Amino acid sequence: MDAGADRSEPRIDLASLQVGAQYRVDWRHEQLRRTFRFKGTLLAIEETAPTDETAEPQTSLAFEVKPRFGAATVQPVELSTIRAIEPA
Secondary structure, X not given: OEOOOOOOOOEOXXXXXXXXXXXXXXXXEOOOOEEEXXXXXXXXXXXXXXXXXXXXXXXXXXXXXXXXXXXXXXXXXXXXXXXXXXXX
16 A cells, blocks of 8 residues: 555555455545544455446445454445555
8 A cells, every 4th residue: 555645645556455365444434534443354346337427436345344242244445435454
């Protein structure tokens, strides 16, 4: 992951991510204006087609997150909201 000179726009190399590997992810919830962190297993890298010709395709990552108590859940995260991702 390269954050650029001013660290405001992180760039993530999708080729370096491995499905089935565990990662620690920091992502920003824009409506709450808060950064969350979780550790999970990468299940899929999905790219959705743009809704119109001027928009860019959206890339999302799906993680399986196992809380200390309760059942495992799937946490989808848009690539544009990820602030940091590193192997756990």
